[in-house]
Structures are given as C-alpha cells and as structure tokens.
Amino acid sequence: MRLLVTGARGQLGSELRRCLETGEAEVGAIPSCYEDAVVDYVDYDVLDISDAHAVRSWFAAHGPYDMVVNCAAVTNVDGCESDEAGAFKVNALGALYLARSAQACGAKLVHVSTDYVFAGDDPRPRVETDHVCPISAYGRTKWAGEVLVADACERSFIVRTAWLYGYVGRNFAKTMIRLAKDHGKISVVSDQMGNPTSANDLAYEILALASGEDFGTYHCTNNGTCSWFDFACAVVDAAGLACEKEPLTSAEYKLRFPNSADRPAYSSLENARLRDTVGDEMRPWRDALADYMHNLPELGD
Numbered sequence: 226m227r228l229l230v231t232g233a234r235g236q237l238g239s240e241l242r243r244c245l246e247t248g249e250a251e252v253g254a255i256p257s258c259y260e261d262a263v264v265d266y267v268d269y270d271v272l273d274i275s276d277a278h279a280v281r282s283w284f285a286a287h288g289p290y291d292m293v294v295n296c297a298a299v300t301n302v303d304g305c306e307s308d309e310a311g312a313f314k315v316n317a318l319g320a321l322y323l324a325r326s327a328q329a330c331g332a333k334l335v336h337v338s339t340d341y342v343f344a345g346d347d348p349r350p351r352v353e354t355d356h357v358c359p360i361s362a363y364g365r366t367k368w369a370g371e372v373l374v375a376d377a378c379e380r381s382f383i384v385r386t387a388w389l390y391g392y393v394g395r396n397f398a399k400t401m402i403r404l405a406k407d408h409g410k411i412s413v414v415s416d417q418m419g420n421p422t423s424a425n426d427l428a429y430e431i432l433a434l435a436s437g438e439d440f441g442t443y444h445c446t447n448n449g450t451c452s453w454f455d456f457a458c459a460v461v462d463a464a465g466l467a468c469e470k471e472p473l474t475s476a477e478y479k480l481r482f483p484n485s486a487d488r489p490a491y492s493s494l495e496n497a498r499l500r501d502t503v504g505d506e507m508r509p510w511r512d513a514l515a516d517y518m519h520n521l522p523e524l525g526d
C-alpha cells in the first residue's frame with residue numbers, strides 16, 4: 226500500500242507517522258493492512274498543497290497512491306480572521322487540488338475538518354447530518370474544503386474533529402502548562418463546550434476507518450463534553466501545577482482579546498456515523514488526556 230500524508234509535521238500528521246511507523250497507537254494496534262505501507266510524509270516546505278501545479282507534479286512524480294491523508298491546514302483560528310483569503314487557499318483550494326489528484330489515481334482521500342463548521346447556538350451534540358453554519362473565517366474555509374473534497378473525490382472520508390492536542394507542536398494543553406508555570410494563573414473561557422481530542426487516538430481511528438470503504442462524513446472526537454476551562458483545569462491538575470484558575474465568559478475574553486475569532490458556544494460532536502459503521506472506539510476524553518499527560522515528558526517536543 227502506498228500512502229501520502231500531507232501536513233506531516235503538524236499535530237495529527239506526527240501522530241499518524243508514529244502509528245504507521247510503530248504499528249501501534251495508544252489504544253491498540255493499527256489494522257494489519259498498513260504493515261508494509263510505503264508512506265511519503267510531506268509538509269509545507271516540500272509540498273505546498275495550495276499550489277495546484279505543485280500538487281499535480283507531485284502525484285505525477287511520486288504517485289499513484291492508494292490513500293492520501295490530508296493533515297495540512299491553516300489552523301490558527303484567530304489568524305484566519307485577518308487573512309481569510311490566505312486560509313481559503315490552503316483549507317479549501319489545497320484540499321480540492323489533493324482531491325482531484327486522489328480521484329485521478331483512484332486513491333482514497335481522508336480530509337480532516339472541524340467542529341467549527343457549526344454555529345453552536347444549540348446545546349445538543351451535533352451529528353453528521355446536522356445543518357452547518359460556520360461563524361468564523363476558519364470555519365468557513367474548512368466548510369468550503371469539505372464541499373470541494375466531497376464533490377471532487379468519490380472515495381473520500383471527511384473526518385470532523387475538535388480541540389486537538391498532540392505530542393508534537395503547539396496546542397492548548399501545552400499553553401496551559403506554560404502559563405501555569407510562568408504566571409501561576411490561567412484565565413480560560415468556561416462557556417464554550419466541546420470535545421478535547423487526542424491526536425494519537427484520532428490517528429488510530431482514521432487508520433481504522435480508512436481501511437474500509439464506507440466513504441462520507443464522520444465525526445471523530447474523544448467522548449464526553451466539557452468547557453475549555455474544564456479542559457484547562459484537568460491539564461494543570463494532571464501536571465501537578467498549583468495555580469490560580471479564573472473562569473471567563475466569552476464576552477469577558479472578547480474584551481481582553483478584541484481581535485479573537487468568534488467561536489461556537491456549543492460544538493460538541495456525536496460520533497454517530499462511526500458508531501453505526503466501523504464502531505466508535507474513541508475513549509472518554511479524560512482517559513486519553515491521562516495517557517497524554519503521562520507520556521508528554523518523554524514524547525513531547
């Protein structure tokens with residue numbers, strides 16, 4: 226089997242690589258079909274997915290592939306507000322270029338998307354068929370990517386995830402640890418609800434899902450819903466850091482950071498389609514976080 230992983234140095238790309246190279250994720254062995262996989266891991270410096278010519282040339286020179294996993298994206302939610310066009314080039318057009326090339330060589334494509342395609346104005350976990358209505362530039366560009374991928378590639382999986390943290394790269398959990406250590410205080414929004422998700426668990430579930438042929442849109446997060454504040458408290462408690470914990474409303478946060486993007490108040494996802502097809506093997510978020518906090522000193526960069 227020949228695979229291409231884009232955005233391979235990011236949080237998810239790094240965990241996919243770890244799983245494919247070791248044959249294992251934290252929750253168990255990955256499917257045996259990946260045992261002899263030959264994988265090209267590429268990032269921005271080698272393949273800019275927003276360059277249509279570069280994507281076509283890459284596939285011509287290195288393809289055909291059996292599977293492409295697109296982990297490349299502009300993920301700075303606040304940054305997207307000031308450069309929506311730049312984010313669109315990567316999150317929507319880049320995804321389209323990969324989808325076209327995957328389609329041309331008959332490859333499966335896994336494209337990763339986000340809970341931020343939902344407005345989050347209704348406190349009920351969202352299923353895959355629920356109406357989307359992004360309220361941020363990031364969400365709009367990711368939604369556009371979903372539409373373009375589904376249209377261009379018949380053998381595509383669109384996997385929406387949320388609040389991702391991996392061992393490699395920057396994330397919310399690492400930021401909370403740093404703030405607690407450096408300032409002895411964390412101030413975190415307590416009225417936005419979602420699903421913290423381990424990038425290693427997501428990598429495992431993506432590989433399991435993509436070994437089959439049940440194409441379409443999936444929600445894939447660790448199970449259970451909490452606020453950013455709950456998530457932050459769980460991180461600093463697990464790190465054994467005594468610090469002041471200040472809950473903030475979204476309105477208070479916006480006053481402190483006026484240029485920050487609007488985020489859904491409630492964007493918890495239900496892994497409904499996973500449950501109904503390959504099975505929902507995503508564990509509770511606190512269990513995944515416990516493993517992460519235990520392994521971070523060894524595996525974190």
Ligand SMILES: NC(=O)c1ccc[n+]([C@@H]2O[C@H](COP(=O)([O-])OP(=O)(O)OC[C@H]3O[C@@H](n4cnc5c(N)ncnc54)[C@H](OP(=O)(O)O)[C@@H]3O)[C@@H](O)[C@H]2O)c1
Nearest residue numbers: 232235236237269273274297298300337339386387388389
């Ligand atoms: N992080 C989250 O909380 C979260 C939540 C929901 C969904 N997601 C989705 O999950 C996926 C993986 O996210 P992640 O957290 O692993 O992201 P990440 O850590 O930010 O990694 C994204 C990678 O894509 C690369 N990249 C950016 N522009 C590119 C381009 N034009 N061509 C090729 N590569 C490019 C980045 O390189 P540079 O670092 O050099 O720019 C980076 O290595 C994304 O689709 C994201 O939208 C993430």
